Amino acid sequence: MAQPLLVGDLAPDFELPDTHGTPVRLSALRGGPVVVVFFPFVFSRVCTSELGELRDNLPEFAGRGVRVLAISTDAMFAQRAWAESEGFGFDLLSDFWPHGSTARAYGVLDESSGHALRGSFLVDAEGAVRWAVVNPRGQARELDDYRAALVTLGR
Secondary structure (H helix, E strand, C coil): CCCCCCCCCECCCCEEECCCCCEEEHHHHCCCCEEEEECCCCCCHHHHHHHHHHHHCHHHHHCCCCEEEEEECCCHHHHHHHHHHHCCCCEEEECCCCCCHHHHHCCCEECCCCEECEEEEEECCCCEEEEEEEECCCCCCCHHHHHHHHHCCCC
């Protein structure tokens, strides 16, 4: 596994399909901050809890002008079913093919199992990583860590 991105690194650009097959390109979102949230699997207990917490606190991100993009190596059809059942108000993007290429570019692909680790990256309006955290499988990220990162944007 490659080393995860660090604060100050330029976030690698990517274009991935959302749950309806519409491509989303990171560089097209320049001019505003984006939090890129990698997660292992749709419909899993910890992922559902983590992304549900982001969903329930989405106004905190929107209030600071931050767009949330959640990425897994699951197929977009599985992501769509999960998003519809959970009512997520942010984009789920499929890193299915080429399998895990975006997670690999961010240094969060577990090559032995083919899934993304729990990596989150706050990318500023110019495309630089302002905050990063990577947790192993089974260890949820803390909402308060996201909140602290959002404060660094000064908005």
